[in-house]
Amino acid sequence: MARPRKAAPNLPSHIDHSHLPVGIYWDSTGRGRWYIRVPHEEGLGSRTKTVAGPTARMSDLHAIMEARQGEAQRGTVAFVIDRHAESLAFAQLKPSTQEGYRDYARAIKAYPLKNGTTLGEAAVDRLTPGFIRRLIDVIAQGRPGIKRDDPAVPGYPTKANHWLRYLRRVFGWAREHDHVTTNPATGIKQVKEKGDHRMPTVDVFRMVQMYAKECSARGPRAKGAVPPYIWAAMELAYQARLRGIEVLTLTDAHVDGEVLRTNRRKGSRNNLVRKGAETEEAISMLQARRAAIWERKGGVIPIRAEGRYLFVSEDGERLTEDGWQTAWGRMMRNAVKDGVLRQDERFGLHSLKHRGVTDTKGDKKIASGHKTDAMMHVYDHSLPIVESALPAYSAGANAPSDS
Numbered sequence: 001m002a003r004p005r006k007a008a009p010n011l012p013s014h015i016d017h018s019h020l021p022v023g024i025y026w027d028s029t030g031r032g033r034w035y036i037r038v039p040h041e042e043g044l045g046s047r048t049k050t051v052a053g054p055t056a057r058m059s060d061l062h063a064i065m066e067a068r069q070g071e072a073q074r075g076t077v078a079f080v081i082d083r084h085a086e087s088l089a090f091a092q093l094k095p096s097t098q099e100g101y102r103d104y105a106r107a108i109k110a111y112p113l114k115n116g117t118t119l120g121e122a123a124v125d126r127l128t129p130g131f132i133r134r135l136i137d138v139i140a141q142g143r144p145g146i147k148r149d150d151p152a153v154p155g156y157p158t159k160a161n162h163w164l165r166y167l168r169r170v171f172g173w174a175r176e177h178d179h180v181t182t183n184p185a186t187g188i189k190q191v192k193e194k195g196d197h198r199m200p201t202v203d204v205f206r207m208v209q210m211y212a213k214e215c216s217a218r219g220p221r222a223k224g225a226v227p228p229y230i231w232a233a234m235e236l237a238y239q240a241r242l243r244g245i246e247v248l249t250l251t252d253a254h255v256d257g258e259v260l261r262t263n264r265r266k267g268s269r270n271n272l273v274r275k276g277a278e279t280e281e282a283i284s285m286l287q288a289r290r291a292a293i294w295e296r297k298g299g300v301i302p303i304r305a306e307g308r309y310l311f312v313s314e315d316g317e318r319l320t321e322d323g324w325q326t327a328w329g330r331m332m333r334n335a336v337k338d339g340v341l342r343q344d345e346r347f348g349l350h351s352l353k354h355r356g357v358t359d360t361k362g363d364k365k366i367a368s369g370h371k372t373d374a375m376m377h378v379y380d381h382s383l384p385i386v387e388s389a390l391p392a393y394s395a396g397a398n399a400p401s402d403s
Helices: 058-069 077-085 095-110 129-141 157-176 202-216 229-240 244-248 277-297 321-337 351-359 364-368 373-379
Strands: 034-039 046-052 259-261 272-274
Touching (some): 046 058, 077 095, 129 157, 229 244, 229 321, 244 321, 351 364, 351 373
Antiparallel strands (some): 034 046, 259 272
């Protein structure tokens, strides 16, 4: 049990020290101020910061500390990320890029460190290139769980490179605007991404999807249950040949009668995908689930179709990439444990774009939205059927010459 807090000498008479919020102190040297401790800008321990004068009421002190709980300290990773998100440089980015950066920002600020804090709380000027190198390698290779019973976190090389490029941009912007003095992400090389995606066979894909669908029917709190949006995302990634982030950012604006308007990124061309029965079922389920959550939670429903995302979490907000990875990873681990697929058959949502392009009949380049044959061939794993080198010849016939 913690010892009771001692009353500071010369404490203002209208303050009951037993009800003071944690983290705020009275300066007993006679300077007549309330202060807090904040990290020193140069990494030299901490320094004091005045937050109120002697006339502050108890309610004022509590309000100050409550406000600070959501305030990132100047110079920290969270601080520069928040300032960058408010900048002209961010406003000039494409909406799809802004959306991706917001996902990176949430995940990076909450990323747990070994010392019990988060990456968002770390001071940028105290980070070294070596720290960034190790961080990117861990994201790419995976790591064991933080606690003993936590599952291992798989590696994502592509995600690691996305984080590196984002941090390099944000730290560089912060340095140009005097928020920090260094950019520890400069000069850090990207990790090598896998050239061959682990594309599932059609049978494995459909068995895992059926497993996800059955698990979603168990109820949200049942053992082994998974969110129903998992099987729906698998269907849309396959049928529309979409990347994972392109699936998760679909809105009502992309649902247009008998077709689904794609929202491709990385310079790919958008197209209209004719909805079959499977696609229609997935979209209808997502919209019905979203409506039920919004009705239960209340609040304002976005008027614009662009603001009504098909994929939402249980709180009614847009499903983040981090939230998706958590649900997907749990489902895959359970599927392996239940014998639905082998460990070496595990795959990601992006692999279903490969499966969809490979299975496409007709012009795969147009269907996948790729502008070049080279990029289309990255996703098309089908093998062409060709004729043998020479026609068969019967005994006694002239054999082919070497000339």
